[in-house]
């Protein structure tokens with residue numbers, strides 16, 4: 554199997570082949586995505602919440618993301634690996650953005666980085682990273698890193714101004730050099746409009762049909778506890794299955810049903826005899842010195 558290339562990804566929409574992207578944050582997640590045959594894996598900053606337990610994506614650091622990204626890289630052979638650059642790691646300057654992107658490429662083997670937003674400063678970062686020779690995936694619509702400024706985790710493109718802004722940002726992000734664009738939490742009809750004017754693949758999450766889809770692995774597996782976004786479809790009940798398995802283990806330990814004979818090592822008779830003799834000698838010694 555050969556590694557997915559940017560050229561191939563870019564050609565998929567014209568061939569009528571939807572692009573499949575899923576997040577991964579560790580080696581087993583990457584192996585599972587790989588074995589399932591996805592086209593792209595995203596080391597999302599959603600990992601701040603799904604695997605690191607933060608209550609938003611905002612506090613996660615580059616060093617933390619790199620640990621996740623390296624593990625995903627070790628498990629990924631054919632899928633194209635995109636890494637989210639976390640909040641604060643590109644905001645200061647174009648130079649900072651390029652240095653951050655380079656770290657994801659050189660120290661984690663990222664095939665591309667994803668940068669949120671379509672405002673002027675974001676476009677400048679995008680151009681700078683692309684100019685450094687690093688492919689960039691754009692991300693517009695609901696951009697969780699700056700959700701406070703958007704008024705919370707809310708769908709975008711629902712007012713006239715917001716819909717117009719999405720069209721402007723989609724084109725600007727493409728012109729800045731993005732190789733594809735993730736669009737999050739936008740009405741499907743708006744996504745359709747954007748698709749009609751874009752040349753690069755549009756990958757949707759909560760944005761209706763697009764050239765591809767992305768979902769958070771832990772959401773689709775049913776590992777995420779509590780409420781998930783409206784756009785999540787749960788394809789498994791892995792969270793419940795995990796709790797049941799651990800609860801059954803706990804119960805068998807407490808009832809002494811585990812470990813049973815099949816999980817025991819057989820002793821060699823001479824070794825057992827020797828251990829018993831030694832224990833007897835030591836016990837006698839202990840009694841004598843008391």
Ligand SMILES: Nc1nc(=O)c2c([nH]1)NC[C@@H]1CN(c3ccc(C(=O)N[C@@H](CCC(=O)O)C(=O)O)cc3)CN21
Pocket residue numbers: 598599602603610695697706707708738769771772777781782783784
């Ligand atoms: N587990 C997980 N899944 C995600 O999809 C995800 C993360 N974490 N963390 C980073 C961001 C945050 N995202 C979110 C989080 C919440 C909503 C949400 O609850 N939306 C509401 C309100 C929509 C509205 O008011 O317009 C919803 O009902 O969908 C959406 C996207 C998407 N990303």
Ligand SMILES: CC(C)C(=O)C(=O)O
Pocket residue numbers: 576595596597598599600637735737758767768769
């Ligand atoms: C939801 C996707 C697009 C993302 O950015 C993430 O998982 O962090």
Ligand SMILES: [Mg+2]
Pocket residue numbers: 597598599610637
């Ligand atoms: Mg993200």
